[in-house]
Amino acid sequence: MGNCKHCIIKELNSLRTLTNEELKCISSHKNEMTFKKGDVIFKEGMMLNGVYCISKGKCKLTKLSPNGKEQIVKFIKTGDMLGYRSVLGEEPVNLSVVALEDMDACFIPKKDIFDSIQHNKDFSKDMFKVVCSDLKEANSTIADMAQKTVRERLADTLLFLDETFGEDKEGNIDIKLSREEIANVIGTATESAIRLLSDLKKEGVICLMGKKIKIENKTALRKIGNGF
Amino acid sequence: MGNCKHCIIKELNSLRTLTNEELKCISSHKNEMTFKKGDVIFKEGMMLNGVYCISKGKCKLTKLSPNGKEQIVKFIKTGDMLGYRSVLGEEPVNLSVVALEDMDACFIPKKDIFDSIQHNKDFSKDMFKVVCSDLKEANSTIADMAQKTVRERLADTLLFLDETFGEDKEGNIDIKLSREEIANVIGTATESAIRLLSDLKKEGVICLMGKKIKIENKTALRKIGNGF
């Protein structure tokens, strides 16, 4: 069992504000876990007994609509925490989480989280900021979903993925998503996503090589995202 | 200046968890305000120095998209708090708020809110629940916006408005919105909203009398909202 005190991952999230005392406590309670690509980490409706600190890998948070289509609502990556919405809200989970690649994570029991929220005002403040920031983002997404065309949303999504996950050595967006998953982020039919990606390729704005996507002209993509 | 200790409005929100000591403090700092229908309470981009406790009236929270269209993201009514996302997140406001009818509110400086968050664990817990609940709702809305048709979203919206604002003596939904505002909730063109409302009327699911809308068949409306 590693000691959280020396873990560099926590520097990437709110756990950085914890005292040595609190970290010691978490070290002894935490549960190290691994997930394989495709594994379901948790499912809509479940109660969560703690939060995950993601030390490696990426996952998608999805919601199932009544018609059976999956909507990708958010991505989580190395350094992010996962599950705090449910734990802090003391409600069942409202999203399902599936690993997009092999993952490592530490599970921290909710008692430790609540203890620190109560006694460590820095941690409490930071967690408020995280949840509030999520809420701000979600509100923007609602407006975008409601007002923008599929083509605009595709452009925004590509820019978002590029910014969030960075690029590999060849400049490709560093996340591997199927066309169906891209469609499920945008909220459109898979065929529409494929077609519009082809269009962007023909226009020379992006480059497609299998699942790899490279943005050739960020400025043009931004313009498209804003409706020009 | 009224004394918060005896205010019944606070029983409707997280302020109910405050101690007499804290309420006394807020009583002496709070600022009673009124707004006329159409008044802008605050605007996207502003910094907020506190939160509002709404003692009377309704308002809409809107976001402007790059193309200039307004999206209504949320409604606030009597008993709700307003502005906590920005204050707790220590960020500028991301939504504009406009009064839908004459309103009364108390403005509470953020210092008092932060003090209570730090020292009153019930209040802190409750505020987490409120923000987390907002986030949960927002995530559902994202999925609905992305996956549902305009007609489905209209049905959902009518049911939501009915549930949120209740009905007057004649059974009409107890909020007065223009067709344009209804369109801005759904995320569609005003003409489309008007047309689909007419359709629902022809089908006998709702009854329209000027701005007054009455749901005649809730079950049918729910079915429509779920894609049948």
Next chain:
DNA sequence: ATAGCTATATGACAATTATCATAATTTATA
């Protein structure tokens, strides 16, 4: 009360997007 404005309503048409069909390509598996 009436002129002028705004909101609501509806038709006609265009643009966008979804659906279904089928082919080409990639990936997984025996």
Next chain:
DNA sequence: TATAAATTATGATAATTGTCATATAGCTAT
């Protein structure tokens, strides 16, 4: 490696939604 299965790609067409035009109803201010 060969074969099956899944994914990606593209065409054809239908359904949905947006835009523009115009008519009507309702409200506001002199």
